[in-house]
Amino acid sequence: MIITRAGFLTSVQDLGRTGYRQFGVSSGGALDSFALRVANLLVGNDENAAGLEITLGGLRLRFDEEQIVAWCGGEVDVHLGSMALPAGHAALLPAGKELKFSQPQTGCRCWLAVSGGIDVPLVLGSRSTDLRAQFGGFEGRTLRDGDELVLGKFRRPPAFAKATVDKQTAATKSISSWTAPHDWVSPAKRNPILRFVRGCDLDHFNASTLQRFTSETFAVSLDSDRMGVRFDSPELKRQGNVDLTSEAVAPGTIQIPPSGKPILLLGDCQTIGGYPKIAHVITVDLGIAAQLRAGDQVRFSEVSLADGHRLLVEREQQLELFRIGLSLHTS
Amino acid sequence: MEIIPLGDSALIVRVRDQCEDAPEETLDEVLRTLQQLRNAAIPGVIEVAPAYTTVALFFDPVAVAKARETPGDVFDWLAEKIRSAIASGSAFHRRRSAAAAPRLIEIPVCYDAEFGLDLDRVGEHTKLSAGEVVDLHSTAEYRVACIGFVPGFPFLTGLPKTLATPRRATPRKEIPPGSVGIGGAQTGIYPLRSPGGWNLIGQTQLKLFDPTKNPPALLCAGDRVRFRAITREVFEASKQGR
Numbered sequence: 330m331i332i333t334r335a336g337f338l339t340s341v342q343d344l345g346r347t348g349y350r351q352f353g354v355s356s357g358g359a360l361d362s363f364a365l366r367v368a369n370l371l372v373g374n375d376e377n378a379a380g381l382e383i384t385l386g387g388l389r390l391r392f393d394e395e396q397i398v399a400w401c402g403g404e405v406d407v408h409l410g411s412m413a414l415p416a417g418h419a420a421l422l423p424a425g426k427e428l429k430f431s432q433p434q435t436g437c438r439c440w441l442a443v444s445g446g447i448d449v450p451l452v453l454g455s456r457s458t459d460l461r462a463q464f465g466g467f468e469g470r471t472l473r474d475g476d477e478l479v480l481g482k483f484r485r486p487p488a489f490a491k492a493t494v495d496k497q498t499a500a501t502k503s504i505s506s507w508t509a510p511h512d513w514v515s516p517a518k519r520n521p522i523l524r525f526v527r528g529c530d531l532d533h534f535n536a537s538t539l540q541r542f543t544s545e546t547f548a549v550s551l552d553s554d555r556m557g558v559r560f561d562s563p564e565l566k567r568q569g570n571v572d573l574t575s576e577a578v579a580p581g582t583i584q585i586p587p588s589g590k591p592i593l594l595l596g597d598c599q600t601i602g603g604y605p606k607i608a609h610v611i612t613v614d615l616g617i618a619a620q621l622r623a624g625d626q627v628r629f630s631e632v633s634l635a636d637g638h639r640l641l642v643e644r645e646q647q648l649e650l651f652r653i654g655l656s657l658h659t660s
Numbered sequence: 661m662e663i664i665p666l667g668d669s670a671l672i673v674r675v676r677d678q679c680e681d682a683p684e685e686t687l688d689e690v691l692r693t694l695q696q697l698r699n700a701a702i703p704g705v706i707e708v709a710p711a712y713t714t715v716a717l718f719f720d721p722v723a724v725a726k727a728r729e730t731p732g733d734v735f736d737w738l739a740e741k742i743r744s745a746i747a748s749g750s751a752f753h754r755r756r757s758a759a760a761a762p763r764l765i766e767i768p769v770c771y772d773a774e775f776g777l778d779l780d781r782v783g784e785h786t787k788l789s790a791g792e793v794v795d796l797h798s799t800a801e802y803r804v805a806c807i808g809f810v811p812g813f814p815f816l817t818g819l820p821k822t823l824a825t826p827r828r829a830t831p832r833k834e835i836p837p838g839s840v841g842i843g844g845a846q847t848g849i850y851p852l853r854s855p856g857g858w859n860l861i862g863q864t865q866l867k868l869f870d871p872t873k874n875p876p877a878l879l880c881a882g883d884r885v886r887f888r889a890i891t892r893e894v895f896e897a898s899k900q901g902r
Contacts, residue, residue, distance in 0.1 A: 350709035350718070352869075352877035353811040452871050462811045462852055464871040529664050529672060574678060575808065575815070577709060577716030579670045601711050601808035609667030612721070637668035638721045638734045645722045 330396075330443065332476040336387030336430065341447050341466035341478070342440075343379040346455040350600045356580065357457045357465075359440050360555060360596045360619035364401035366648070367513050368442035370655055371399035371419045371505075373485040378446025379456035381472075383439050385622075386432040388472075396422050396480070397444040401509075403436020403517040403620050412504070417514030419505040436517025436620035445483035460555060461597060507658050509651060517620035520546075523593075524632045525608040528583065530573065533605035538565050542607060543629055547591060551623040555597035558621045564589030565607065572603040581610040581618070583629075593618055611637035613644055661693075661746065663739045666716065671735070673697070673715045673742060679805070683817045686713060687805055691882045696749030702741045703727030710881045711806045712815075717742070762803070764884040767849070769798065769840050770895035771862040778828070778859035782842060785825045794889055796820045797840075797861060802847065802885040812851035812869025812877040816885060819847045831857035838864045840887065851877075862887075865898040 332339075344365065345358020359365035359382055366376040381388070386405055399419045400407060407414045408429045414420050416439070422428060430439065449456050449467050458466025467478060508514065531539065542565060550559040565585050578584065582594045584604035593610060595618065610618055611632060621627065632640075662674040675693050679686040694710045697717060704724030708717050717738075724734050771794040773779065779790040786793065802818035809815075824845040832855060835841075839850045841858030850856060851868030864887075868878050879885065890898075 347718070348707050349811075349876065350707055350716070351807060351881065352875060353807040353809065353813055354871075354876065355811075453874070453876060459811075459871075462869065462871070526665065526668055529666055574712045575806070576674075576711040576714045577666060577670065577672055579667050579716075579718070581667045581669075599809055600709065601806065606666075609665075611668050634665055634668060634735055635733055638725065641668065641721050642725050 330390055330392055330447070330478040330480060332388070332390050332472050332474060332478070333427065334387060334389040335472040335474050335476065336383060336385070336389075338384035339388050339472045340382050340458040340460060340470075341379050341449055341456060341472075342382040342458060343446075343456045344377045345457055345596060346453055346459075346465075349453050350577075353600050354453060354462070355459065355597050355600060357459050357596050358455065359457075360438060361402065361440065361516065361616035363513065363616050363644070364516065365440040365442065367417070367509050367651075368399045368401045368440050369446070370652060371417065371509065372397045372442045372444045373483070373659065374442055374444065374446050378442065378481065379449060379466075380440050380442040380447065383430055383441060385437060386430045386439075388430040388441075389427055391425055391427045392422060392443075392480075394424050398422050398428065398441060400439050400441045401514040402439025403433035404515060405433045405436075405439050406431035409503070414504060415508075417508040417511075421503045423503070433517070433622075435519050437622040438619055443480060444485070445481040448479045448481040459597070505658075507655075510647070516616045518617060520626045520628075521617045521621075522628045522630050523610045523614050523618060524630050524637070525583065525610050526632060526634045526637050528606040528608045530605035530607070533567050533569070533571075533573075534565070534585075534607060535568055538567075539607075541565060543631060545628075547627045547629075549621045549623055549625040549627065550590070553621065553623065555595055557595050557598055558593040558618060560591045560593070560627070562590070565591060567605055573605060575601045575603040578602040578606065579609070581612065581615055582606050583608045583610065593621075595619060611640065613637070613640045663742060665735055669721055670716060670718045671738065673717060673746075674713060675715065676713045679712045679817075683805070684803065687803060687817070687882065690715060692749070693746060694881075696746050697742065699749065700741065700745030702738065702745065704738075709806075711808070762882045762884050764886065765879060766886050766888050767840075767864050767866055768890045768894070768898065769862040769864045769887045770890050770892055771798070772892050772895075775839065775863035776861045778841075779861050781828075782823065782825045782859050782861060786822055788822070793823060793861065796823055797842075797847070798887045798889045800886075804879045804881050804883045804885060806881045807877055807879065810850075810852050810854055810869075811871075812879070814848055814868070814879045814883075814885070816847050819845055821845070823847075825859050827857040828859060831855050832860075835860065836863065838866065838868070840864060863895070865895060
């Protein structure tokens with residue numbers, strides 16, 4: 330795979346690292362791990378295969394050999410030569426032909442899966458790039474123009490590649506007609522409502538602050554990255570304004586620093602922190618959170634912990650049905 | 661002991677409310693709880709990690725929902741498993757003699773002015789000479805309470821109270837790896853080139869974090885740590901030896 334234009338910020342990510350939090354290593358991985366799983370399934374990979382996380386578009390790449398590709402994520406124009414490749418469809422990309430990602434109209438990131446996955450060395454059990462500590466992925470860094478990445482061996486039979494081609498119409502010959510549910514492949518929203526379960530440290534906030542958290546709209550700051558989404562306004566007061574003895578934080582945690590401007594932590598967040606935690610975005614909504622960019626307006630809505638778990642279990646059951654459906658399409 | 665949800669895929673086991681009164685005892689209890697939770701191998705648990713007064717447990721709710729023998733809430737089921745793991749672990753612990761002594765790691769540090777950029781600042785604040793600061797810092801014994809902030813960064817307890825110095829008002833944009841600093845009542849070592857507001861007093865050549873090794877961090881929670889003052893010559897020699 331040859332990167333002709335690396336774009337704004339593109340990195341190799343899989344589903345992240347586990348087991349090293351005790352050494353301060355974040356879980357990292359695709360910020361919308363579900364989107365990467367779906368993209369991987371569409372091209373016939375293991376769900377955990379490494380793909381590319383493309384932030385704010387601008388990526389162009391080509392392959393030496395024919396490959397199957399699929400992507401999920403923000404609202405981006407992706408072109409295969411002159412042909413548009415919508416999110417959530419598998420496409421057969423001929424050798425030498427360029428795949429181009431525009432800047433997103435809505436959302437911030439998308440994930441590209443390639444048949445065989447990207448073959449970078451496993452570091453601490455994962456192929457994800459840890460950008461802060463500069464290891465893993467491709468040389469521990471974001472991609473640059475001219476980088477060449479090696480692909481893994483594709484284990485599926487050639488029939489799979491043939492089956493990705495739609496047999497019905499010649500015009501869409503190299504793009505599959507079958508796809509995944511819209512919410513899975515295009516989760517970006519400009520003004521989303523993120524569902525949360527209540528935070529660990531509610532005693533650090535008074536009733537009116539908690540009420541403001543669920544009634545007001547929060548504006549995403551420019552100062553957001555893979556560690557977290559920062560909000561410019563409104564500011565939330567902390568009672569006594571004290572920090573806590575540092576303890577674990579997790580992707581989805583919303584903490585309130587002394588400035589009162591909330592920070593919603595994402596996959597590259599530090600492992601422990603001392604700011605009071607007002608809420609935790611539920612796992613099924615983390616994909617929406619990963620799409621937030623400067624200027625977006627967010628509201629928060631509380632759900633019970635049991636509902637958070639139920640939604641996650643239901644989505645997993647739907648994914649299982651999708652897997653079965655895919656195997657019927659491509660066998 | 662309290663068990664508190666940290667979102668829908670993690671929870672915090674709070675072993676004690678605070679650690680200031682009995683840091684050693686608290687740390688030992690946190691580490692014991694960590695070990696008990698590891699040994700319990702609860703289905704669906706992905707990993708456990710300690711902090712000052714807590715152990716965090718990360719889990720896959722879908723795997724837990726599958727593993728549950730009885731219907732009921734995922735969180736309640738996990739909390740019950742955790743309570744019983746800790747209860748049976750404690751019984752086991754009482755029968756056993758004292759836990760294995762934590763290992764002692766020695767960290768050679770060059771406290772030359774070139775690395776100890778804030779030795780004067782610490783001296784001014786503590787009303788000690790630079791030499792006295794170095795003596796106090798390098799004769800005390802510390803323990804690693806936890807690793808965090810950045811990979812491999814040890815939060816150490818045991819800084820002599822007289823050395824406590826407030827962080828710099830303006831953090832430095834870039835601190836070289838291996839820098840040893842004092843931030844408030846804590847001391848620590850920067851494993852990676854990173855920004856930071858602690859007062860720098862020296863530097864070590866030891867690598868605190870190396871992702872090509874397993875474990876990737878030189879230190880882990882519970883370790884005893886001592887700093888040994890070395891000369892510039894020894895420091896340079898160890899640099900070449902790496």
